[in-house]
Amino acid sequence: MLEIKGLRKHYRGGGGAGTPALDGISLRIAEGEFTAVLGPSGAGKSTLIRCINRLVEPDAGEVIWNGKPVTGSPPEELRNIRAEIGMVFQQMQLLSRLSVMTNVIAGQFARMPRWRSLLGVFPAEAARQARSALAEVGLSGLEGRRVDALSGGQQQRAAIARVIMQQPKLLLGDEPISSLDAVNAERVLALIARLHREKGMTVVLNLHNVAMAKRYASRIIGLTAGRITFDGPPEQLGEHELKRIYPPDPVGADHSL
Numbered sequence: 001m002l003e004i005k006g007l008r009k010h011y012r013g014g015g016g017a018g019t020p021a022l023d024g025i026s027l028r029i030a031e032g033e034f035t036a037v038l039g040p041s042g043a044g045k046s047t048l049i050r051c052i053n054r055l056v057e058p059d060a061g062e063v064i065w066n067g068k069p070v071t072g073s074p075p076e077e078l079r080n081i082r083a084e085i086g087m088v089f090q091q092m093q094l095l096s097r098l099s100v101m102t103n104v105i106a107g108q109f110a111r112m113p114r115w116r117s118l119l120g121v122f123p124a125e126a127a128r129q130a131r132s133a134l135a136e137v138g139l140s141g142l143e144g145r146r147v148d149a150l151s152g153g154q155q156q157r158a159a160i161a162r163v164i165m166q167q168p169k170l171l172l173g174d175e176p177i178s179s180l181d182a183v184n185a186e187r188v189l190a191l192i193a194r195l196h197r198e199k200g201m202t203v204v205l206n207l208h209n210v211a212m213a214k215r216y217a218s219r220i221i222g223l224t225a226g227r228i229t230f231d232g233p234p235e236q237l238g239e240h241e242l243k244r245i246y247p248p249d250p251v252g253a254d255h256s257l
């Protein structure tokens with residue numbers, strides 16, 4: 001279970017003024033839930049996702065993962081917690097000049113001595129698992145290819161293979177499909193849905209596509225100007241609720257139905 005209590009984040013710098021990115025967010029996400037976070041651009045979706053594993057340090061509030069405090073935990077504990085949390089981004093964080101295989105095996109960095117990964121000397125078992133993960137995402141045969149020689153859709157699937165390799169209990173995604181065409185977007189979401197279904201992974205994804213969110217998620221959270229404006233199953237997300245999540249202000253209203 002993921003618990004978020006009173007999470008606040010106000011970025012300093014820039015103009016100085018302005019509203020907080022997160023204005024007191026509290027949530028409980030049960031194990032095995034598939035949650036999509038919707039909201040206009042600038043609503044705080046990325047900040048929320050990044051505060052969960054402390055890629056962004058919140059100003060106040062708590063994040064508790066299966067009873068373990070993420071906020072305030074010392075580096076060694078944070079490292080162990082992060083090993084249980086997978087992450088996929090819009091621009092996949094792959095090492096573009098290294099092979100697909102190396103990148104997928106990197107999903108196990110948290111559990112293997114660093115020198116092995118740096119030297120490219122992997123235990124045979126890790127290589128076997130990586131091949132199996134690549135087969136799952138339909139990239140068999142591309143193990144030796146450099147990541148920058150893959151298409152965007154293939155790169156995102158390689159990123160999913162890395163997540164499969166990591167075997168996280170929680171998968172966080174920050175707009176993981178927004179740089180993909182419709183076919184690849186569907187394919188990547190279907191892969192994530194399969195991980196959710198078959199491996200019982202808890203999933204929290206920021207999405208900008210309302211229709212896709214409704215189709216794949218079992219719970220939708222609406223975020224508007226750093227506050228929760230909707231929380232419920234997709235069936236309850238109607239026109240009225242959408243107007244609340246995406247106020248009719250032309251600035252930043254970027255949802256695509």
Ligand SMILES: Nc1ncnc2c1ncn2[C@@H]1O[C@H](COP(=O)(O)OP(=O)(O)O)[C@@H](O)[C@H]1O
Nearest residue numbers: 011014021039040041042043044045046047048
């Ligand atoms: N690194 C940063 N420095 C300053 N302001 C930021 C930073 N990241 C995000 N913000 C601001 O915080 C707010 C929320 O941003 P973000 O979490 O990226 O929203 P979303 O992902 O929903 O578009 C926005 O007003 C944005 O401009």
Ligand SMILES: [Mg+2]
Nearest residue numbers: 045046047175
């Ligand atoms: Mg964002």
